[in-house]
Amino acid sequence: FAGDALAVKGTGADRIVPEAVLERAYGSGGVLANRRFQDLEEAAKFAPAQLDPGKLERGLVGTRGYVYHATNAERLEDIAKSGKLNINKPSFGTDQRAWPDGSTEKRAYFSSSPEHLYQFAPEHGMPVVVRMKRTADVKTESTGDLFTSKPIDARNLEYLGKDNAWHPLKRSILPEQEEFLRAASVAAIDPQTGVVNPRLLEGFKRKNADLLERFPSLKKDLSDAASAEQAFRNVETASETATKAIRQHAAFSRVLKHESPADAVREALSSAYPQREYLRLVKLARTMDGAVPGLKAATLDYAKRASTGNTGVFSFENYRHLLNRPTAGKGPSILQTMKASGVMSSGEVARMDTILRHAEVIQRTITLRINAGTLVDAPDMLSNLVARLIGANIGGATGAAQGAPLVMAGAASRAAQKIADKIPTTKIMDVFIEASNDPKFMANLLEKPQTVKRKRELHRQINAFLLQAGLVEREESPGE
Numbered sequence: 001f002a003g004d005a006l007a008v009k010g011t012g013a014d015r016i017v018p019e020a021v022l023e024r025a026y027g028s029g030g031v032l033a034n035r036r037f038q039d040l041e042e043a044a045k046f047a048p049a050q051l052d053p054g055k056l057e058r059g060l061v062g063t064r065g066y067v068y069h070a071t072n073a074e075r076l077e078d079i080a081k082s083g084k085l086n087i088n089k090p091s092f093g094t095d096q097r098a099w100p101d102g103s104t105e106k107r108a109y110f111s112s113s114p115e116h117l118y119q120f121a122p123e124h125g126m127p128v129v130v131r132m133k134r135t136a137d138v139k140t141e142s143t144g145d146l147f148t149s150k151p152i153d154a155r156n157l158e159y160l161g162k163d164n165a166w167h168p169l170k171r172s173i174l175p176e177q178e179e180f181l182r183a184a185s186v187a188a189i190d191p192q193t194g195v196v197n198p199r200l201l202e203g204f205k206r207k208n209a210d211l212l213e214r215f216p217s218l219k220k221d222l223s224d225a226a227s228a229e230q231a232f233r234n235v236e237t238a239s240e241t242a243t244k245a246i247r248q249h250a251a252f253s254r255v256l257k258h259e260s261p262a263d264a265v266r267e268a269l270s271s272a273y274p275q276r277e278y279l280r281l282v283k284l285a286r287t288m289d290g291a292v293p294g295l296k297a298a299t300l301d302y303a304k305r306a307s308t309g310n311t312g313v314f315s316f317e318n319y320r321h322l323l324n325r326p327t328a329g330k331g332p333s334i335l336q337t338m339k340a341s342g343v344m345s346s347g348e349v350a351r352m353d354t355i356l357r358h359a360e361v362i363q364r365t366i367t368l369r370i371n372a373g374t375l376v377d378a379p380d381m382l383s384n385l386v387a388r389l390i391g392a393n394i395g396g397a398t399g400a401a402q403g404a405p406l407v408m409a410g411a412a413s414r415a416a417q418k419i420a421d422k423i424p425t426t427k428i429m430d431v432f433i434e435a436s437n438d439p440k441f442m443a444n445l446l447e448k449p450q451t452v453k454r455k456r457e458l459h460r461q462i463n464a465f466l467l468q469a470g471l472v473e474r475e476e477s478p479g480e
Helices: 002-006 018-026 030-045 073-082 174-188 198-207 216-221 225-256 261-269 274-285 291-306 316-324 334-340 346-368 372-377 380-390 411-422 425-437 439-446 452-468
Strands: 066-072 108-110 127-133 146-148 158-160 166-168
Touching: 066 073, 066 108, 073 127, 261 274, 261 291, 274 291, 274 334, 291 316, 291 334, 291 425, 316 334, 316 346, 334 346, 346 380, 346 425, 346 439, 380 411, 380 425, 380 439, 380 452, 411 452, 425 439, 439 452
Parallel strands: none
Antiparallel strands: 066 127, 108 146, 127 158, 158 166
16 A cells, blocks of 8 residues: 555656545554555655755754754765664764763764754765754763764754755655544544544544554644644634545546646646647546636646656746646647636636745745845745745855855745744645735735734734644744
8 A cells, every 4th residue: 555655757757646645644543554654654664755955065054953063975875774863882984982071872962053063974975964953862962062872863954955954864754644543533523512532532442442542742732622622723714624625636636537636636637638638637627516627726736746856846937837837839838728717716816826926035045045135125924935935044144155044034934934834834835825815815925014013913924824723733822
């Protein structure tokens, strides 16, 4: 099952839609669901990685809350293949018999800043850097150095690429699995009363006991009816949104009798007569309720995949160009065809183009490190969303040395970053799609408030919309 589910076609596209993978894996829950979820994660863990690391240079600026480790390109490949960053004795690669504090245990060392980390890279091979969020396992030596005496799961590591953006070292689908399971657990709500039924809750926990062991946070949330009630309120809207998206994808997929709707769109648009073939998809989609939104989602998903490079970096410029360029030489663009066929309204198309133009400028500014003032003047919420999607770092100090991150200064911008950080990376494009659907939300994303008070109001409004759309989970209002 896992092999088929996570396999990709020659184009690099997923053979089966991600949402459908989890839906099929879960089935009706129980022991089989747990086994399939484990198989999926193991298959993802050992999936081959395409690494394109950049050289670790002097003066790299870090981000608070992360720790950094220097290695070389060859060892980076080894870490990715083995699935862990190993710990070693003091004598590994050196002639020392003990660590600076006298200990001889196996360790891996880190730094809170990568600025001078190049000095500690292996002598041979191209020096590269990985980072991870600091955890309780990272301890401070008496000398002030940071170390861990436990191997590090490669899925918790990111490496700095040639594009100066951070990329996951290993693929993991645990977050998506937990999110799906949270949505599935809403079945414990009594449909007649709308509140948690303790009997249904216990039945769900008993049936999925093994599966819940893999998600301690969710297990805690479902510990009793009261805590489950709050947890369900947090995911209720998200569950409805996710279920609706799955239904739309599934409806379009059933109409096509095709494994992947995005691949069906790709085949149509790559044919000798793209407009005619796409209109056939539209005609088919209109034969089943919910399939037209599924076609829209599949079309934008295809464009996203086609605009993501071999290193995994998404390009807004390529995305906008792909949607707007003429098909088959002089034919109408994809967006023009979607508008003419009613898949998207003229307002949605115009708003989508506006959002993408702004995002394109922000990505170019971040990537090329040019015209820092442009980024500072840009809408902070939109800038943080773009940075999160492309894996870049907005933090540190504006105008820093070449290669250093650009920033959005101020506490209000940190609040915007906190909101953006709550959105799963896989859902960032959904935010832009929602903005194309809702003029008020798009206006909020593009607004450049002039006062701190207005920034706070704006962030509350954006956070509320994201909650309603099911793109973030409910929690206390973000701090300012």
